[in-house]
Amino acid sequence: MCLHGIGSSSAAFAHQLADLSTVARVVAWDAPGYAASPDPQAAPGLDGYADTAAELIRERGGRAHVIGVSWGGVIALRLAARHPDLVAGLVIADSSRGSGTDQGRAEGMRRRAAELEASGAQEFAAARAPRLLSPDAPDGLVRAVTRTMAASVRLPGYAWAAETMAATDLTPDLARIDVPALVLCGEHDTVTGVEESQRIAGLLPRGVFVILAGAGHLANQEQPAAFNDWVRAQLRITALIPEFA
Structure with missing residues (x-):
């Protein structure tokens, strides 16, 4: 189950859907209020996003290994804390404990909606996208x-x-998330950063930290082959794939 970042959609997981589907059933959502998903009637809150993801997992047959990128990683962690019976393992990529850990980050996050409203989606995206990748990311x-x-x-x-x-x-949630968790961060991630990923890994009882060379904040898109290799290794560890058991 793949959960995208705050400025993205299921399209961000094109490489994972194509590559990992040879060894697992892979699902990527458009979060409520994003892309092809309808707008909720009210703000879901973090628990609402986590519970919606839990319902999707139940509909598809039970436990899942959850990949969460950036904001999707925050949702994935809350999902694992609220619904431990549904989460067999985690890959938390270029994520954070939430912007509420720092007042300046929280204020900056709250300003983003006004920026989107003022500039429109195309201009907003054009300004933000380059910051999410490494300096050497190809123009394409x-x-x-x-x-x-x-x-x-x-x-x-x-x-x-x-x-x-x-x-x-x-x-406060991380210490009670007792599933195998790979915490991965691009070496050039300047959005959430390596140190934040290290903190998450250190607080998770079964967390392992990996730096992905040559990637910025969107490691799964910038270095998809290496990212997918790490995911396969994580699936092997958690024995979700029968031939790896």
Whole structure:
């Protein structure tokens, strides 16, 4: 189960859907209020996003290994804390404990909705996308990330997601998430950063930390082959795939 970042959609997992589907059943969502998903009637809050993901997992037959990128990682961690029976393992990529760990980050996150409203999705995406990748990212990838973001974000969904991030500090939750967890971060991630991923891994009882060379904040898109190799290794460890058991 793949959960995308705050400025993205299921399209961000094209490489995972294509590659990992040879060894597992892979599902990627458009979060409520994003891309092809309808707008919720009210702000879901972090628990609402986590519970929606839990329902999707139940509908598809039980436990899942959950990949969460950035905001998706925050949702994945809350999902594992609220619904431990549904989560067999985690890959938390370029994520954080939430922007509520720092007042400045929280304020910056809350400003994003106004920026989106003022500039429109295309201009908003064009300004943000390059920051999500490493300095050496090819122009084609920058354009692809920009297109995905522009096609995915809208109000009020983006504003609700940003407020969720601003209000969240998952630090108290992490010690009770007792599943195998791979915490992965691109070496050039300047959005959430290596140190934050290290903190998450250190607080998770079964957390392992990996730096992915040559990647920025969107490691699964910038270095998909290496990212997918790590996911396969994690699936092998958790024995979700019968031939790896």
